Amino acid sequence: MYIYERENWTDFRWDNEKILPTLASVRHLQGRLLGQMENLGFDLTEKATLESLILDVVDTSKIEGEFLNPELVRSSIARKLGIEQVKSIGKNVKWKNKARWVIDGKYYTSSGVSAGIDMSLGFVCDCFGEEIAIKIAQRIEYEWDNNKDNDIFGI
Numbered sequence: 001m002y003i004y005e006r007e008n009w010t011d012f013r014w015d016n017e018k019i020l021p022t023l024a025s026v027r028h029l030q031g032r033l034l035g036q037m038e039n040l041g042f043d044l045t046e047k048a049t050l051e052s053l054i055l056d057v058v059d060t061s062k063i064e065g066e067f068l069n070p071e072l073v074r075s076s077i078a079r080k081l082g083i084e085q086v087k088s089i090g091k092n093v094k095w096k097n098k099a100r101w102v103i104d105g106k107y108y109t110s111s112g113v114s115a116g117i118d119m120s121l122g123f124v125c126d127c128f129g130e131e132i133a134i135k136i137a138q139r140i141e142y143e144w145d146n147n148k149d150n151d152i153f154g155i
Helices: 016-039 044-063 070-081 084-089 113-128 130-139
Strands: 101-104 107-110
Touching: 044 070, 101 113, 107 113, 113 130
Parallel strands: none
Antiparallel strands: 101 107
């Protein structure tokens, strides 16, 4: 039997005297665990915020048919939030704060969703010419910002 099949299933009732001791015990243990983790250097609020944002960005982009690298998303969001975890990505990362997208050898990396479209059109422009990139932008009804070095949302 499923819960919604019970009569008055939305009329929740409980006995505080039975629940409160268990709830108090769980909250106490949770507090001890959080304290131990903080002693080890975990900033749980930052980490939880970061992980939640990463999942939102990656999952939302999948709906649109775009598959993002979670590590690069983590790095970008952490940097924008000022979280030190960015250092774990690698010491050789060089940030360009105002770039919509950057080109590093054969790799193109963008700073966001619309910047990713701009970057893709920039790639087409580099490979096949500006005329083709403009035609594609018009075909998809998109106003292309071809200035990769000026991200108005950059910090």
